[in-house]
Amino acid sequence: MTSEIYERLRRVDPDYYTFERVNDMVPLLDKVRRLKRERHAVLLAHNYQRAEIFEVADETGDSLGLALKAAEVKEAKVIVFCGVHFMAETAKIVNPTKTVLLPDPSAGCSLADSAPADAVRDRIEELKQAFPDLAVVTYVNTTADVKALSDICCTSGNAVSVVRSLPARNILFIPDRNLARHVANNVPDKNIIAWDGACYIHEQITPEAVLQVRSAIPGLKILAHPECRDDVLAIADATLSTSGMIDYARRSDATKFLAVTECGLSDLLSIEVPDKQFYRACKICPFMKSITLENVVESLEKLQFEITIPEETRRQAERAIHRMFEVTSRDAIPLPPNVPVE
């Protein structure tokens, strides 16, 4: 058992995942599995989580994939969300009868924090004076309060198709300015008004760092997340959501990739696509990495920390999320239509 897990995890980082360290993790992994059975719980893990969390996850995925999975949970009573606060909120919004737990209540998100609900409400009122047809499109990296103010939600994988689907020409896009620019480039007939927010993790990745890796590795394919700066996206071979990157790496004839996003995705790629090589110019999100096996065990033992949302807010946010579900089929998630696989 230990050696199987060790073989998987050492592909991620042989210096960190030593045999001794993995051996020490095994009792905790067993404990999480036992507690999941006792609590009738499922564990959903975002693609940026620690590699050992993937070992006990029932589902891994990007924001949209996990929101869909959370909505489908029927038998289990508890959803343990290994991700950040807005993601656990989304699970509660789409499946309100379940107990949704976030193992670390301080697992926030700088991007979600950049759009406080009061400021968003004021901006919507102001813009509606100038643009009566205004539609409010909210990236899922926002609080439930902000989703409740929105016409429709989107993820990085479906933002372009969500905006294309709207009859309105004037769109307030909240909160990521880089994703807004990516959408504006792909849907030129819309007037995209970007909220001035950004993910401070993706903002730290520079084109110089990416080009340094590219010049050292011939044949490297660069896959960049749309939350990256536009000078980084300009040198990428494809701009993709995290699940889109996994799909691309599986289907591509290329064997060497640089996943330009949070480092957890490179870890997951090393596990999921073991016959290819993944290089790094990534950054670590401390909010994502605050979820550990230890606090997952504690979360299951004490049923902490439970996500609660006022019902009126939840209902309005659910409407915006369901509109997104209606616009995008599951098949549309992995690759936006303008991205060829080479």
Ligand code: SF4
């Ligand atoms: S990587 Fe950025 S957008 Fe994602 S959770 Fe961390 S701070 Fe938020």
